[in-house]
Each structure stands twice: as structure tokens, then as C-alpha cells.
Amino acid sequence: MTTPSVTRPKPDFQSQVNDVKRETVSLHISSSPHIRHGESVRGIMLWVIAALIPSLIASVIFFGFQALFLTSVSVISAVLAEWLISHLLKRPSSTGDFSAVVTGLLLAYNVSPLLPWWMVAIGSVFAIGVAKMAFGGLGGNFINPALAGRAFLMASYPAAMTSWKATGFGSLSGIDGITSATPLEYFKSGFSGENISELQNALGNLFIGNVGGCIGETSVIALLIGAMLLWYKKIIGFRIPLFYIGTVFFLFWIFNGSGDVFSSRALTIPLYQILSGGLMLGALFMATDMVTSPITPTGKIIFALGCGILTFVIRKFGGYPEGVSYSILLMNLFVPHIERYTKPRIYGEVKKRD
Amino acid sequence: MESFASLIGISVSAIFISNFVLSRFLGLCPFLGVSKKISSAVGMGMAVIFVMVIASGFTWIINRFVLLRFDVEFLRTIVFILVIAALVQLVEMALQKYSPALYEALGIFLPLITTNCAVLGVALINTEINPITGLQFTFFETIVNGTMSGVGFMLALVLMAGLREKLELSNTPEILEGLPISFITAGLMALAFLGFAGLNFFA
Numbered sequence: 001m002t003t004p005s006v007t008r009p010k011p012d013f014q015s016q017v018n019d020v021k022r023e024t025v026s027l028h029i030s031s032s033p034h035i036r037h038g039e040s041v042r043g044i045m046l047w048v049i050a051a052l053i054p055s056l057i058a059s060v061i062f063f064g065f066q067a068l069f070l071t072s073v074s075v076i077s078a079v080l081a082e083w084l085i086s087h088l089l090k091r092p093s094s095t096g097d098f099s100a101v102v103t104g105l106l107l108a109y110n111v112s113p114l115l116p117w118w119m120v121a122i123g124s125v126f127a128i129g130v131a132k133m134a135f136g137g138l139g140g141n142f143i144n145p146a147l148a149g150r151a152f153l154m155a156s157y158p159a160a161m162t163s164w165k166a167t168g169f170g171s172l173s174g175i176d177g178i179t180s181a182t183p184l185e186y187f188k189s190g191f192s193g194e195n196i197s198e199l200q201n202a203l204g205n206l207f208i209g210n211v212g213g214c215i216g217e218t219s220v221i222a223l224l225i226g227a228m229l230l231w232y233k234k235i236i237g238f239r240i241p242l243f244y245i246g247t248v249f250f251l252f253w254i255f256n257g258s259g260d261v262f263s264s265r266a267l268t269i270p271l272y273q274i275l276s277g278g279l280m281l282g283a284l285f286m287a288t289d290m291v292t293s294p295i296t297p298t299g300k301i302i303f304a305l306g307c308g309i310l311t312f313v314i315r316k317f318g319g320y321p322e323g324v325s326y327s328i329l330l331m332n333l334f335v336p337h338i339e340r341y342t343k344p345r346i347y348g349e350v351k352k353r354d
Numbered sequence: 355m356e357s358f359a360s361l362i363g364i365s366v367s368a369i370f371i372s373n374f375v376l377s378r379f380l381g382l383c384p385f386l387g388v389s390k391k392i393s394s395a396v397g398m399g400m401a402v403i404f405v406m407v408i409a410s411g412f413t414w415i416i417n418r419f420v421l422l423r424f425d426v427e428f429l430r431t432i433v434f435i436l437v438i439a440a441l442v443q444l445v446e447m448a449l450q451k452y453s454p455a456l457y458e459a460l461g462i463f464l465p466l467i468t469t470n471c472a473v474l475g476v477a478l479i480n481t482e483i484n485p486i487t488g489l490q491f492t493f494f495e496t497i498v499n500g501t502m503s504g505v506g507f508m509l510a511l512v513l514m515a516g517l518r519e520k521l522e523l524s525n526t527p528e529i530l531e532g533l534p535i536s537f538i539t540a541g542l543m544a545l546a547f548l549g550f551a552g553l554n555f556f557a
Contacts, residue, residue: 089527133527134538140524142517143542151545310549319552326549333543336516340392 014239045052045098051226058219078104106146164212183276206275282324368502370550381472384487395515399508410500412479
């Protein structure tokens, strides 16, 4: 309602009012959340890829260009599988978010550098096709696709998955040859409990990655450099890696087999355990997967504790020398329940009595 | 101590290594049929534990004192099926009369699993040689095996129910909706449970 005015406003003033009105009308109206951030799936995945590059470089140094070749095969087949499946399902292609590249990289990091290239490709296609796209693509999968691919390869080609290459600088046991035992295999079958100094001498090699193992898992230093980048970008949190590695360290410290917790032996064994095998790769890059780990802070801690306990149980009592991949897969199954019981109370909500 | 090791070994094997659903692939119809909601999965799990314990104990007695004694082991399968079915019906009637609360809790699940392959499976496994001691299962070991097989079944069922509740929200391709994606889920769960292979606390 406008009041009749005696003096008409100047035309340019009127136009200003109209401008204001027009701006008011074009305000952006939407439901919450109202705080926006420039972060996107694509951006996060690119940072994860960047964080995985140091390990790739380390693996090329230690295992040669075969490692690079297998990684490329894995990445290419993962991306092709994702593109083909979204094409067949007549859905918009999701290859642009680079999540398939991350899956391909992680799968390659989880296999031996001696694995035939077509096995890597099969594992990649399984990871993308069955563990991820069948559940509706990124965000729908309940299980880590790369680890599912590894478990699939482990069940299908157990011999090829467990033959290891010695690094270019000699193997852990000092025997030159094409194949070599991983540090954890040595611990499980070769370590008698007496030659503790051998484990102590191996710690340095374990840290830089000069040991037999999967493509991307051996170099702890390279993995830590990548993880720092992700911590700095707040893409992964501290809870899962710290509690996961901490639990494994603690359990191997307490149950070190000597009955003494303050001897050098008691501290060497847990250090050896956390530096060897896929623990660093798993705890830093795979247990922290945003899709398949719990959302709640308490839930993350429970998840990490469970991973740590299962890793300890499988490494110490299980049939495999390494249990990181299976423990993360198993805890992935518990995620819906963990989230259910650690859901924070809504502000003002009265606790239900039942 | 020997028997303690055997009981732990039986339990670990029944729950994790040879999980009835995820390793032996028995009892798949209740596993897929009653895993849509966590609450009904828990009810079904309880009913399976209950029936497995009763069936294990009863069939062990029949096997030892009737079938082996009169040398009619070839009748084992058919006798077990009849005994289990009749037994569960009797127990159900008794529960309805004397413990209505438990009867209500187990509800429809009890009659559903009277002739389930998982229940028959545990009864038949109990007649084999115990791989840990190398002897026949004792009565107590039989009861433990029955209980823990049921617990393993319940674990798989409850995990599956949690995942399926989550799957409701995901954008599954149309051709895979419903049962197919549940089978894929179960397969991936079985893949994860392979990690328990060879688990032995007394090596």
C-alpha cells in the first residue's frame, strides 16, 4: 500500500527503489545447511591422490617400474569399469570425481609387485563393479572397494598374492633372490624369540620401506608424508589412525611373549609390528575412508579399537601373517551398528526410558 | 585344560571360522528373509540359538543311545528331521503354556526354523569327529557347539540387518534391488569373514 505523495520522487530515485526490489526478489532461498564450503568430492579425491604419490615414488625406487606399471593397470581398469558400468546403467558418469582413481591406486598398493597385470585388472573391476557400483556408486558402498578387491584376489589367487619381490637393495633376510619373505611372514615363521637383535636391525629398513611387501605399503615414511598432507587439509582425522595404530602397539607390547613389559625386547616387538605390513597404509588411508568409517567421533574410536584388536588377533593367532585388510573389512560390517549406538543426543531431547 | 581348549576352539570355529551362514552357507532363507530390520533379526537370532541348543542336546542323546546302539545310523538324517520338528513343536506348546513372555518374544520365528537346514546341520556336525580333540563330541561339547553356532548365526544376521537398513538409503541400480543386492552383500560379508580362516588360540 502506497501513501499518496505530494511530491513525486525523481525518476532516478524511483529506478533505485526498483533495483532494490529486484535484488530482494532474487535472494537465494534454500533449506539448510546454509554454510557452504568450496570443498567437493573431486577436490578431496585429488588431494588423496596427491597424498598417495610419495608411496608410489617409494615403490618405484624399491620395486622398480613394474610397480608403476601395475598401478597404472589398476587405475586404468578401475576408471574404465566405472565409466562402462555407469554407461550401462544409463546414469551420469561419475568418473569425473576421481574416486575410481583412488580405488585403483589403493588396490594396486595392496598387491604384490609380482602379481600378473591381468589379476590386478580383475581385482580392480571387482572392486569397482561389485563392491561399489552395485551399491549405487560412491557413498552407497558399505565396504572399502579396494580392500574388497584385495580380499577377492586373496581368495582367488592365494599363491600369486603371497609371493613377494625382494627390494632392489637386498631383502630382509639378506638372501638375494627374486622372491623374499615379508617382515610379518618372517616374524610368524622365522622368528624364534631369541634373535631379537635382528628385529631391531630391521626397524630402520621398515621405516624407509626397504623390505618385501605390497606395492604401496612398505615405506612408512612416504605414507606418513602423504598422511600429513591429508591431516593438514583436514581430509582425515587423527582419531582412527592414532587409536588403530595405538591399539596394535599396546596389544603387541603387553602380549610380546616374554612376560616382561619393560625390556628392550618388549618394546622392539610392538615397534616392529606397527612399522611392518599394511598397518600404516590401512590405518592412514583405508580405515579413514569417509564412506565406510563411522561418522560419529565416539564411533570412530570404537571402529579403530575394533580394527586394532582384530589386526592383533589375526597377526598373532590367525592363518595369515597380515590381518590389516581383513580387520578393516570386518569392522566395515559393524559400521551401521556403531553409528546407531553412538549417535549423539539431539539438543533438548529427553532420554527415552525403555 | 584340554577340554577348555576344545571348548574355546569349538566356539571360535562355530562363530567365526565356519560361521553357519558365511562359511557353510546353511540357513540362508531365514538369513535373507528376516534381515530387513534389526529388531526382527535379534528375535530370529534368539530363536535360532534356542532351537539349536535344544536340538543339539536331544539329537546327541538319540544318536548315542538309539542310533549307534541299534546300528541304524543310516536312518540318522530322517530321524533327526522328525525329532527336531516334533521337539520344537512340543517346546513351543510348553512355552505357550508356561512362559508366555518367552513365547511372545520368539513369536513366529520358532515354527519358522523347525526344519531349517542350519538346525539339522548342527545336529549332524555333532555326530562327526571333533576336529580339536579327535574324539566324538561329548554331550557338553555338543551343547557348546549348538549355542555358539546359534550365536554365529545371530551375529551374521544382525550385521546383515544393519547393512540392509543402510542399503535402503543407497541408490542401488534397479536390476539389483531387493534380493540380488542382499546376496551380493552376503557374499562380501563372507569375503570379509575369510580373514578368520585358520584362527587358532592354542597353536
